[in-house]
Amino acid sequence: MSNSRQEFLATQEEIQRFLGKLIAQGGWALEVQVVEKDDEAVYLELDGEDRDDILQNRAEALEALQYLLNRIYGRRLGTKRILMDCDGFRERKVAELQEIAKLISDRVRMTGRQESLGLMNAYERRIVHLVVAEAEGVTTKSTGNGFEKRIVIQRS
16 A cells, blocks of 8 residues: 555544544534545545534535535645535535536526526535536636625526
């Protein structure tokens, strides 16, 4: 096993332990599992009695934990990211964003009027940009700054 692979696995274990401590301090009954998918990211899955708590308000707590871990471990991971999920939330969210992007792209193509989507984090905007990039006759652009960024879908 290469040294960089060993370092990656050790960092994954450290992140899992640290997140476990954060969750315990928060009083949540949740287990943290590292999900082996690829070496492109650290994938963490939360499950347990308090999964509904972590998913309240559009999964704000899940998003905040993921953001915090990426800020803490980002330099050590280099180009890799930490991606967290709980009870299939991310998968459902991705499917929902893809569907919305397709529907709005079709509507913009038919009406010719650009449409602005709601506020999204960088991960969500990326999903929409990728879906619209595959559609003919429409493009995307991001507007706003920081946490106030939106995507506008318009005719190309």
